[in-house]
Structures are given as C-alpha cells and as structure tokens.
Amino acid sequence: MSPDAARPHMRAEVAASWERSAAAGVEVGQGDAPITLETPDLRGRREAHPLARVFPLLDDVLGREVRDCGAVMALADAEGTLLWVCGTPETLRQAERIGFVEGSNWDERLVGTNAPGLALATGREALVTREEHFRSAVRSWSCAATPIHDPLTSRLLGVLDVTGGDALVVPQTMAMVRAAARLAEAELARQAPPPPAPSDARTTGVRLLLELLGHDEALVTVDDGRARLSRIRLSRRHSEIVALLAATPGGLTGDELAVLLYEEDGGTSTLRAELNRLRGLLGDELLASRPYRLTAPVTGDWLAVEAQLAAGDLRAAMQGYGGPVLPRSTAPGIVALRERLAASVRQALLRSGTPELMSAWTRSGWGRDDYEMWLAQRSAVPATSPMRALVEGQLARLDAELG
Secondary structure (H helix, E strand, O other): OOHHHHOOOOOHHHHHHHHHHHHOOOOOOOOOOOEOOOHHHHHHHHHHOHHHHOHHHHHHHHHHHHHHOOOEEEEEEOOOEEEEEEOOHHHHHHHHOOOOOOOEEOOHHHHOOOHHHHHHHHOOOEEEOHHHOOOHHHOOOEEEEEEEEOOOOOOEEEEEEEEEOHHHOOHHHHHHHHHHHHHHHHHHHHHOOOOOOOOOHHHOOOEEEEEOEOOOOOEEEEEOOOOOEEEEEOOHHHHHHHHHHHOOOOOEOHHHHHHHHOOOOOOHHHHHHHHHHHHHHHOOOOEEOOOEEEOOOEEEHHHHHHHHHHOOOHHHHHHHOOOOEOOOOOOHHHHHHHHHHHHHHHHHHHHHOOHHHHHHHHOOOOOOOOHHHHHHHHHHOOOOOOHHHHHHHHHHHHHHHHO
8 A cells, every 4th residue: 555545534435435446556647537438338328327318417416516616527327437427617628637528437446545436336325535545646636426226126227426626624514425326216116117916916027036145134125026115134043044045945844943053952943933023024925834935026236246157247245245144143055055145255266366346345343353365465466566564574474473
C-alpha cells in the first residue's frame, strides 16, 4: 500500500478499497479513467439499458439540484461504465480533466477508490471525500453514490452518483442521492408489466430466496409470484432445516434430516415440533412431508457461488461469497455444506494467481490466518507492488503466532 494510506483516521471500508485497488495494480499517480465504450457503442448501450426508462426522472429530481451546486450527476451500469454524466458546461469540463466522462469506467479495480466503484464493490451506498480517493489526480473531488436494483428481481442495474467539491460533504447529499435512487426503483416497478393471473392458488409462481453466507440466521425472501415480497429471519435451527432441504430438492425423510441436523442420536420428536413451527412461518403450501421438502423453487446465495465457480467466473463468485454458510452452526449436514463450499472457493483462488481476489480472502475474518493463501499472494504480487509489504507483514505475524 502507498505510504499515503498510512494517514490517520481512514475509514475501514476506504482502507479495504485501497487494498483492493493496490492489489489490482492501480497506481496512485495513474491518469485518466479508461474509456471502455466509444460514442457509437455508448449510444446503443444507453438505449438498451433499463435505467434509460428512469434517467429523465433522475435528471429532473436530482440533476437540476446538482447543477445548481456546481456538481455533476452520473449514472453507471453494473460494470462501472458511466452511461450518463450531467452538469453545467463548466463543471463537465472540470470533470473531463480527470476522465469522468460518458463511456469511462470507474470500477475501483481500474481507477482506484471512488464512490461509484466502492458502491459496486460492496453493494452499499458510499461516500468518498477528497483524500480518500486512491489516485492523487482525483483528490480535489468528493462523491456520493448508491446502487440501483431491479425492484422485481433485485438484480443490480447500476449506480447513481453525484461528484463535486467540498459542498457535497454533508449528510443531506447522501440522503438526496438515496431518495432519488429509491424513486427510480419505484418508477421501474410501476412500469413493469403485471404478472399473468394465476389459474388457482397453487400456480402463483411462488419462489424462495435464501441468504446463508455469513449469516448465523438465514434470511428468507418469499416472492408470491405477484411482485409482492415478504422477508423472514429464521431461528438458527429453522435456518439449518431450510438449508438442508434446499440442498436436497428431492426431499429428506425424518430420519435422514435428523442425522444431518443433530450431532447425537435422538431428537425425532423435537424435529417434528420444529418442522411444525417452521411450517407455520412459511405456510403449509411451502413445506411438504413424506418426504420433507420445499415445494417452491429455491434460489440461494451459496447456490449462485457454486454455479459461478462451475462456470469459471471466480470474480463473481468472490463478490457473492459473503462468508461461510451459517458459520456458527454445528449441524453435521451444514458443516459439510459449509466446508465443501469454502474449500471450492479457496482452491479456485489458489489456482487463479490473481492478487486482488486472494486479497479479498485474506482481508476477511475467515481468511486472515490462511498461511497458504498469504504465501500464494506473495508469489502473485510483483516485488515492486505496494501490497508486498502488507503481505510480508502478515506472514511475519503468522510465523510469530504459529511458532
């Protein structure tokens, strides 16, 4: 990491972004952002993008305010390419000097820490002020950004950003950007075609989305097939049951489920009681018996990671890997599921030789003491990289701790 990174009071999320930027090979003195879409391609990308339907609304509710305060409003796609950049002619000329123009890409792996790139990397709103930018050329600017998602599928569509001077560094800026993004999502939902009317209650197209990675208690989103979503946080035991049933679409007998659920024999009557309570939470129609199974199609964060690994898309898999499956569970079936996925991700990382992806693992709570990964990262990082000192320091720490 650059010596500049040692300045006091750097926020943890910014420090992590600096590490990702350095690991990706971005240099502090690097110039303009790369242009990844030339004008003819840019025009076609904008016309085909879902955010084109709400850009006029965003320009009306946010763009005018931004122009009045000498800033620019930008709308990027999910890859970090700026599709629209709006502002006064003078402000646009100033932004052009740092390459903040339509068609440029502001993924932090290409241009270092910035609000649109940080929002894409973390999936959360981001504020990056002057000296928090990784590249020195951008440090006279501040920016605030938030993701925009498809309201029906939750798919990331892009990022809304406001970039300007010191006047932006107030809480009202992020509130304004956040409100505009939510307004855009509401408008996208309003424009969506209505789902076809079901023929009966059992053909409504109900779907379950399970989030298990990094969560001690599963988050379950029930989509009723009519664009209405309900969200439930399950107890740890119910989380384990749902995860095991989701991992076995054909279903499990009571005895099979008990073996995967309990560390010791017994618990059959307790399991029946737990299943009855779970059925009360999910609904009779979603949890069947003989064998026990989930009756709705299931999507899950760990399933997405498995699919991305199978497809060879390690970058997407690492972005989706929010931590081990139900990390505190000791249920034998969950332990096996957790270890299998973690081992698959880890081996893919070791084979990849990609420093920034390895860095994402070693920065995490579950990977910070992974000696073999630190060694692989040292081999992959050039001797001249500012990341080399960090990697060597962590290996020295582990050598001391491990004796």
